Amino acid sequence: MNRRFFIFVVLNILSLSLQAKWRTHPFYVSVCTLEWNAKTRALEISCRIFYDDLEEALRKEGYAHDDILQPRNKAKLHQGLAAYLQQNFRIKVDNQIREVQFLGYQIEEDAAWCYMEVNDVEKVTSLGILNSILYQQHTGQTNIIHATVLGKRQSTKLQAPKNTAVFQY
Template sequence: MNSLKNRLLLTIVGLSTALIAFAHPFYVSITSIDYNAKNKRIEISCRLFYDDLEVALKNQTGQKIDVINPKNKAVADSAISRYIQHNLKLAINNQNKNLKFVGYEIEEDVAWCYLEVQNINAVNKIEIVNQLLYRDFKSQSNIMHLKVNNIKKSTKLDNPKRTATFSF
């Protein structure tokens, strides 16, 4: 009988530990950077959990911005654009580039944010500063995937590491 009680107790402790571990939040974003040689542009998509993005926007702007159902879509677009441009920087072939915000969309619990850099004739080197959500989540990790001329490269930056350089 004691053996059965011990097994039951161990099972309950094990399940409780698993539930706590499962419920523990994780903070990750995924940024894809693709060079479109035909159109001579860099196409960027950032995948952020929308609730994490809302926290970051509130901390940056001081106001709550509902990205799913914004009261004013232009205000939400502007805030997201400023936030990403402040926290994601690109240098192509040793030249700093301005990111143009194209827009965003919500898919389930994720905000897909789209940006681009035009007039890129060739890509030999990309230097990236990616500190998306770092200020708001100390355990944030940012995964980056790049594709240039059918060459794929990836890396992961864990807060506080912000920079990565890729050569093609």
């Protein structure tokens, strides 16, 4: 009986360690897409971020202490995500700092899609973007940005510590 118990314990420990290994990923990257919608006069933003890294950042920086996949308090998690993103993702439209409104998020596989918006954007001739998402957690963090205005798409890759990009249209 003791031998079976020992084998059972060893197999469970091995299983847990493999699960922990599979949960991690070998690279740290987020992808943010911005598109100016001339009809609604809004800058629509979506950011794809590994949800486990985002959850760790929210906890470490004191924005939220909840499970992103199954939050106990969705309103508090929403506030924490909004505060974290407002701190680490900022936009200037034509050299004017604009308020970025957090709309919500959804989980897809291993990523959290975070949705934001900048309203009342009459025209866009330049975009200045600060993106330091997850820089405090991972020194090797890379943030990719794709920005589209009137069908013209421009992209860049920011690697910590570089956290700003400017696009001209």
